[in-house]
Amino acid sequence: MRAAVKDQGALKASWVTYTIVGLVTLGSVFPLYYTVVMASHTNAEMAAGTPPLLPNMSVVDNVKKALELAPLNLGLVNSLIVAGSITIGTVMLCTLAGFAFAKLRFRGSGILLAICVATMMVPLQMGVIPLYIMMAKIGLANHLSAVILPSLCTAFGVFFMRQYVSSAVPDELIEAAYMDGAGPLRVFWSVVVPAVRPAMAVLGMLTFLMAWNDFFWPIIVLSSQNPTVQVSFQSLATGFAPQQSIIMAGTLYGTIPVLIVFALLGRQIVGGIMQGAIKG
Amino acid sequence: MTAVQQQPDVVVRRPQATARRRARLPGRRIGYLYVLPFFLVFAAFSVYPWIATAWVSLHDTRLTTYDQSSWVGLANYRNLFTNDFFWNAFRNTITIGIISTVPQLCMALGIAHLLNYRLRGRTFFRIAILMPYATSLAAATVIFAELFDPHLGLINWVLQAVHLPAVDWQGSKWPSQIAVSTIVTWRWTGYNALIYLAGMQAISSDLYEAAAMDGAGRWAQFRHVTLPGLRPTILFTIVVSTIGAAQLFGEPLLYHNGLPDGGTEGQYQTLGLLMYQQGWTNDRLGLASATAWTMFLIIVLAVGVNLLLARRRERHAGGRVRRSIALASVPEVTVR
Numbered sequence: 001m002r003a004a005v006k007d008q009g010a011l012k013a014s015w016v017t018y019t020i021v022g023l024v025t026l027g028s029v030f031p032l033y034y035t036v037v038m039a040s041h042t043n044a045e046m047a048a049g050t051p052p053l054l055p056n057m058s059v060v061d062n063v064k065k066a067l068e069l070a071p072l073n074l075g076l077v078n079s080l081i082v083a084g085s086i087t088i089g090t091v092m093l094c095t096l097a098g099f100a101f102a103k104l105r106f107r108g109s110g111i112l113l114a115i116c117v118a119t120m121m122v123p124l125q126m127g128v129i130p131l132y133i134m135m136a137k138i139g140l141a142n143h144l145s146a147v148i149l150p151s152l153c154t155a156f157g158v159f160f161m162r163q164y165v166s167s168a169v170p171d172e173l174i175e176a177a178y179m180d181g182a183g184p185l186r187v188f189w190s191v192v193v194p195a196v197r198p199a200m201a202v203l204g205m206l207t208f209l210m211a212w213n214d215f216f217w218p219i220i221v222l223s224s225q226n227p228t229v230q231v232s233f234q235s236l237a238t239g240f241a242p243q244q245s246i247i248m249a250g251t252l253y254g255t256i257p258v259l260i261v262f263a264l265l266g267r268q269i270v271g272g273i274m275q276g277a278i279k280g
Numbered sequence: 281m282t283a284v285q286q287q288p289d290v291v292v293r294r295p296q297a298t299a300r301r302r303a304r305l306p307g308r309r310i311g312y313l314y315v316l317p318f319f320l321v322f323a324a325f326s327v328y329p330w331i332a333t334a335w336v337s338l339h340d341t342r343l344t345t346y347d348q349s350s351w352v353g354l355a356n357y358r359n360l361f362t363n364d365f366f367w368n369a370f371r372n373t374i375t376i377g378i379i380s381t382v383p384q385l386c387m388a389l390g391i392a393h394l395l396n397y398r399l400r401g402r403t404f405f406r407i408a409i410l411m412p413y414a415t416s417l418a419a420a421t422v423i424f425a426e427l428f429d430p431h432l433g434l435i436n437w438v439l440q441a442v443h444l445p446a447v448d449w450q451g452s453k454w455p456s457q458i459a460v461s462t463i464v465t466w467r468w469t470g471y472n473a474l475i476y477l478a479g480m481q482a483i484s485s486d487l488y489e490a491a492a493m494d495g496a497g498r499w500a501q502f503r504h505v506t507l508p509g510l511r512p513t514i515l516f517t518i519v520v521s522t523i524g525a526a527q528l529f530g531e532p533l534l535y536h537n538g539l540p541d542g543g544t545e546g547q548y549q550t551l552g553l554l555m556y557q558q559g560w561t562n563d564r565l566g567l568a569s570a571t572a573w574t575m576f577l578i579i580v581l582a583v584g585v586n587l588l589l590a591r592r593r594e595r596h597a598g599g600r601v602r603r604s605i606a607l608a609s610v611p612e613v614t615v616r
Contacts, residue, residue, distance in 0.1 A: 011397050013397035021399065031466065051434055051437050100310075104311035116322075121523055121579050123526060123572065123575045123576055125575055126329070126330050126333050128329070128572075129565050129572070131325065150326070152321045153318050155322075158318060184314075215416065234534065251422045255416065258414060258416075259411070262410075269414075270406045270410060273410075273471065273474050273475065
């Protein structure tokens with residue numbers, strides 16, 4: 001609503017604006033389109049004179065060849081399991097903690113939250129060695145749970161939920177629930193969760209995308225025999241694919257599912273990112 | 281006495297306020313219960329490993345004989361700081377960081393400005409420019425490695441078509457760093473543009489009207505209304521990009537077909553990738569841990585400098601010092 005009102009106040013775009021925005025859009029999408037083209041032409045065809053600009057049906061054949069080179073299907077299934085579990089876990093843990101930080105004043109809550117936010121500065125590299133040793137010791141190296149467990153919560157998620165709960169759940173609502181004799185868990189489930197469901201959905205989508213695209217930790221803890229789809233891309237790139245078309249076909253095959261989901265939920269994801277940006 | 285008698289009128293409201301505040305915390309300890317699951321996972325899989333990395337960095341540690349590590353004090357750090365590989369990666373991380381961040385954020389600002397006009401099909405444009413963000417860095421890097429391929433790549437073909445010399449995007453230092461930076465820029469420009477756009481839409485249109493009444497043209501409006509209004513958002517994106525750039529890893533790895541050397545001569549080796557090479561290729565976990573902690577300190581330093589500069593500018597601009605601006609917005613920082 002508010003956005004619509006704002007936009008009416010905004011200046012009308014000229015053709016120059018449309019041209020530039022169009023070029024930017026082209027720049028964003030063209031590499032993805034061209035992947036389809038590269039996936040359907042041999043090295044010789046790519047190198048000969050004018051490069052092709054249209055794909056053809058040999059892309060199907062090349063996908064089949066890519067599937068023989070790298071376990072892409074296993075990768076896709078694994079990625080779905082990993083990203084799905086991380087999403088559910090993160091949304092639950094972060095909503096619980098975000099609610100507590102927003103509405104329950106307990107000793108040290110300010111400091112805890114500040115520490116939580118400050119840890120966003122810690123590079124991924126700082127934890128992987130002990131984490132790898134730990135996983136090896138408890139026999140989880142090369143297991144999907146080794147990828148899932150450390151990613152179950154993010155400081156960002158807690159902060160995001162805290163901001164939303166602060167503004168979306170009126171204190172009176174919680175008070176009333178307590179006065180009716182609801183216990184803390186009951187209050188959480190029946191009052192807080194329904195009120196913040198939109199934010200949970202946004203956090204869920206962003207978390208899923210991040211977990212799906214994660215690369216650094218999975219490549220360390222998983223082997224190419226039991227990869228997520230990102231890890232299987234690496235075995236495509238390092239494997240000895242005779243043609244670039246096969247590498248491209250494999251990359252395309254492993255990327256399309258998430259792009260389709262993205263296209264379907266794009267409006268919500270865009271909204272979520274923009275909404276998150278102002279919330280602070 | 282009369283004062284006391286008159287008081288109640290005012291006081292009546294007070295108890296309500298405190299009652300409300302108290303109602304917020306029914307059973308103070310419940311709060312801990314809610315944050316406990318989060319902090320348990322966080323402590324086990326984040327805080328503990330960070331501290332353990334510090335411990336490892338003071339030992340000579342190998343993957344196979346992890347438990348028999350011997351204490352070496354600061355030798356790993358000394359080794360690191362006298363090591364050409366480290367300084368090469370350090371310099372590359374900074375240059376790639378600049379090449380990938382500065383144009384990216386400037387373009388994002390411009391794009392956001394255009395998207396802020398009344399556009400037909402604006403949802404379409406917004407989703408389209410966010411497509412690269414949805415593409416994984418692994419896929420994006422594999423795709424761009426092919427586009428930048430010296431012989432088969434489209435980019436060199438275009439260069440030659442307009443009678444420019446072909447460029448060795450893999451072997452030469454600056455071209456290869458530009459290529460790696462291009463991947464980062466492609467993936468994150470649209471995302472940052474949306475963040476800026478959100479910031480712009482939060483600026484009151486009254487300010488623009490007032491500026492227009494004072495005779496400010498479009499450019500003047502952009503400079504004197506949009507930019508100051510966006511300052512916290514811009515600072516936020518700079519901080520996030522700095523953190524991301526400091527730990528760049530996947531792009532240089534996959535740009536060289538999954539080899540952790542950052543190019544045949546380390547021309548685009550970064551600290552994040554060097555750490556991986558030290559640990560998993562050379563089995564020098566102590567050295568790799570020292571690199572990891574050094575990276576952390578570099579990030580803290582870089583972010584600190586950013587915040588300090590921003591604060592100074594705020595003070596110059598006569599604005600209020602907003603401390604928590606950097607912490608006060610959104611996105612995912614940890615995973616790139």
